[in-house]
Structure formats: C-alpha cells, structure tokens
Amino acid sequence: MTSQPRIAVLCSRIRVEEKLLLQELERRGVAFDRLDDSKVRFRLDEPEHIYDVVYDRSVSFGRSLYALRILEGRGVQCVNRADVVQMCGDKLATHVALVGAGVPCPRTAVAFTPAAALEALEDLGYPAVIKPVVGSWGRLIARVNDVDAAEAVLEDRAVLGSWQQQVYYLQEFVDKPGRDIRVFVVGDVPLCAIYRRSAHWITNTARGGEASACPVDGDLGAMAASAARAVGGGLLAVDLVEDRAGALSVIEVNHTMEFRNSIEPTGVDIPARMIDWVLAQAESPLGTSTTEAAT
Amino acid sequence: MIECPECAGGITTPSDVMTGEIVPCAHCGAELEVTETTPLALAAAPEVQEDWGE
Ligand SMILES: Nc1ncnc2c1ncn2[C@@H]1O[C@H](COP(=O)(O)OP(=O)(O)O)[C@@H](O)[C@H]1O
Ligand SMILES: [Mg+2]
Ligand SMILES: [Zn+2]
Numbered sequence: 001m002t003s004q005p006r007i008a009v010l011c012s013r014i015r016v017e018e019k020l021l022l023q024e025l026e027r028r029g030v031a032f033d034r035l036d037d038s039k040v041r042f043r044l045d046e047p048e049h050i051y052d053v054v055y056d057r058s059v060s061f062g063r064s065l066y067a068l069r070i071l072e073g074r075g076v077q078c079v080n081r082a083d084v085v086q087m088c089g090d091k092l093a094t095h096v097a098l099v100g101a102g103v104p105c106p107r108t109a110v111a112f113t114p115a116a117a118l119e120a121l122e123d124l125g126y127p128a129v130i131k132p133v134v135g136s137w138g139r140l141i142a143r144v145n146d147v148d149a150a151e152a153v154l155e156d157r158a159v160l161g162s163w164q165q166q167v168y169y170l171q172e173f174v175d176k177p178g179r180d181i182r183v184f185v186v187g188d189v190p191l192c193a194i195y196r197r198s199a200h201w202i203t204n205t206a207r208g209g210e211a212s213a214c215p216v217d218g219d220l221g222a223m224a225a226s227a228a229r230a231v232g233g234g235l236l237a238v239d240l241v242e243d244r245a246g247a248l249s250v251i252e253v254n255h256t257m258e259f260r261n262s263i264e265p266t267g268v269d270i271p272a273r274m275i276d277w278v279l280a281q282a283e284s285p286l287g288t289s290t291t292e293a294a295t
Numbered sequence: 296m297i298e299c300p301e302c303a304g305g306i307t308t309p310s311d312v313m314t315g316e317i318v319p320c321a322h323c324g325a326e327l328e329v330t331e332t333t334p335l336a337l338a339a340a341p342e343v344q345e346d347w348g349e
Contacts, residue, residue: 011315012315013315013316013317013328013340013341014313014314014315014316014317014329015317018315019311019313019316022313023311034315036315038341059347059348059349060344060346060347061346061347061348062346089346134345134346135345135346135348136347136348136349137347137348137349139348162345206349237349254348254349255349256348256349257349258349
C-alpha cells in the first residue's frame with residue numbers, strides 16, 4: 001500500500017474506550033471516517049463504504065455482526081473479523097470452539113426446555129450458573145443454589161425470554177477466590193492482564209469489580225493465547241476463573257472489550273497497542289480468504 | 296454550559312467532547328448523548344439493548 005490507508009471506525013455510543021482509541025488515531029495523524037451504526041445504511045448491490053480497514057467498536061453485537069458481514073463481503077479488512085465477532089458474541093459457540101481447541105472450560109451443559117435443563121442441572125450439581133448465550137456486562141446471569149431457584153429462573157426465561165434466552169446454557173459454579181481474571185490479547189499474543197475483585201460473585205468492572213494488575217506469564221498467558229486462537233484471533237479479552245486448587249478455565253472471550261480501568265493498574269497503554277494492531281492490519285492483512293485488497 | 300433536555304438543569308461538558316459521547320446530568324441523573332458539538336446539542340441517550348456489551 002503506497003498511499004494513506006483508508007480507515008473507518010464503526011461505533012455507536014462513544015464510551016471512554018472509544019474516545020481513547022479515536023484520540024490515539026488523531027494523535028498519530030491518521031485520517032479516518034466514523035461510521036455511526038445508528039445512521040449508516042448499506043445498499044447491498046453497490047460497493048459503498050470501501051475502506052482498507054474497518055475497526056468495529058459498536059456496542060451492539062447485532063449491528064456489528066451484520067455491518068462486518070457486508071463489509072467483508074466487499075473485501076474490506078475488518079477488526080475483528082465477522083466470524084470472530086459472531087463466535088465471541090455467543091457464549092455457546094465460543095465454548096464449542098474452546099473445547100475443540102482443548103482449552104479448559106468450566107463443566108457446562110445445554111438444554112432447550114426447562115424440564116431438560118433441570119435434569120442437566122441435577123447432573124452438574126448445585127450451585128450452578130444459568131447464562132444467556134448472548135449478553136454482556138454480567139446481565140441476566142443467575143446463580144442458582146438449588147432446584148427451587150432453578151425452576152423459578154427457567155420459568156421466567158421460558159415465559160418472558162427471547163428464543164435465545166431459551167437456549168439454556170448451564171454451568172458449574174466455580175468457587176473462585178473472590179476474583180476472576182481478564183487477559184487482553186492482541187492477535188494471539190497476551191498483552192497484559194487484570195484481576196477483577198468483588199464482594200459479589202459477578203466480578204465485571206461494569207458491575208463494580210475492582211481491577212488490579214495480574215502477571216500474564218506462564219500458564220495464564222498460554223491459555224489466553226490458545227483461547228484467542230480458538231476463536232480466530234484479533235483484539236480480544238479472555239475472561240478466566242481459578243478454582244480453589246488454582247486450576248484455570250476460560251469462561252468467555254470478548255470482541256469489543258472495555259479497558260478503561262485496566263490501563264492504570266497494568267501500566268500498559270492498551271489503546272495505543274490496539275491501534276498499532278489496527279494499523280498493522282491496514283498494512284498487511286491477516287492471511288484469510290476475506291482479506292483480498294479492496295479496490 | 297447547556298441545558299439538560301430532561302430537567303433543564305445546567306450541564307458542562309469536557310472541552311474535547313465528541314459526538315456520540317454519553318454525559319450524565321448531575322441534576323436528574325438522565326443519560327444524555329452528545330448529538331452535535333458545534334453548536335453543542337444533547338438528547339436522551341438510547342436505552343441499553345439486550346445485545347449491547349463488550
Ligand atoms: N461458572 C462460573 N462460576 C463462578 N463465577 C462465574 C461463572 N461464570 C461467570 N462468573 C462470574 O460472572 C462474571 C460474568 O460472566 P461472563 O461469563 O464473563 O459473562 P458476561 O458476558 O456477562 O461478562 C464473570 O466475570 C465471573 O465473575
Ligand atoms: Mg465477561
Ligand atoms: Zn437533567
């Protein structure tokens with residue numbers, strides 16, 4: 001590529017993260033367009049919005065996924081790739097990929113009716129966790145300590161939930177030491193990690209979890225790298241839990257991760273390293289069939 | 296300083312404010328979205344949707 005790469009950032013609300021990322025692009029004098037997912041329109045029969053790279057920072061999984069599908073169809077290099085977003089946005093799809101790659105995950109069952117889910121929970125044992133396959137920020141995740149609680153949650157989902165909430169994703173409750181771990185991965189290289197500590201069993205920083213530095217060497221870094229590779233790689237955050245014996249397992253991989261509380265404790269300029277990667281994709285895209293140069 | 300579209304209270308925004316940014320109203324707690332920067336305009340931010348997240 002000889003001239004300046006054509007870059008666009010797909011976004012909706014500008015969180016602290018998007019502001020830091022856009023400011024990082026500006027600081028480097030990189031020209032870019034902003035594609036607002038509430039305003040953008042695509043004619044599928046016309047090659048509009050042709051860029052070398054589109055960097056997705058939309059807060060909406062659905063809008064990200066379909067916008068990236070359209071753009072990739074036109075040969076635009078997307079960060080993250082549509083397949084990666086599709087997988088990471090769905091905990092069950094992610095889980096299947098992780099298991100296929102030999103990455104340890106908590107014991108998990110899936111069922112499609114409340115009756116089958118109750119049997120699956122009996123089998124896993126209580127306490128257990130019921131999670132929606134699509135969701136984030138710790139929302140709608142339920143810890144059920146016994147069959148009575150499970151019946152209540154499952155009936156609510158059956159009566160009030162969308163079809164996706166009726167795909168019952170059931171997991172052993174991992175008795176973790178008051179914290180979980182998030183590893184930031186660039187490509188498939190671990191960048192840095194934080195512990196997220198909370199008095200509540202849900203430790204998301206969006207729910208008040210406190211971030212502190214966590215060394216990312218050894219098994220932790222290797223496991224996060226394997227998890228990132230299993231979902232296709234990119235700019236990712238891998239969430240892991242430790243059990244009482246210290247054994248690690250991966251609970252999910254995030255594709256538009258938040259990092260505002262992680263820069264200070266880790267001392268790593270996370271937005272700068274993310275922009276490095278985005279710009280590197282503009283120069284030499286990952287070797288996949290969807291990355292031929294846009295014309 | 297600009298008026299909150301919900302409660303008419305005064306709101307100050309950071310000097311480097313961007314369109315799409317969310318600013319909370321200190322008076323009524325509303326989440327407001329910056330829809331324009333020159334001149335500054337605010338509107339009630341969209342509600343969080345089921346598929347939103349990281
Ligand atoms: N099986 C589990 N056992 C114990 N804690 C869990 C388990 N699954 C999730 N958690 C806690 O709940 C939080 C949110 O779960 P996660 O699967 O990452 O969903 P989300 O997409 O909402 O972040 C985790 O960060 C962790 O603290
Ligand atoms: Mg998580
Ligand atoms: Zn107000």
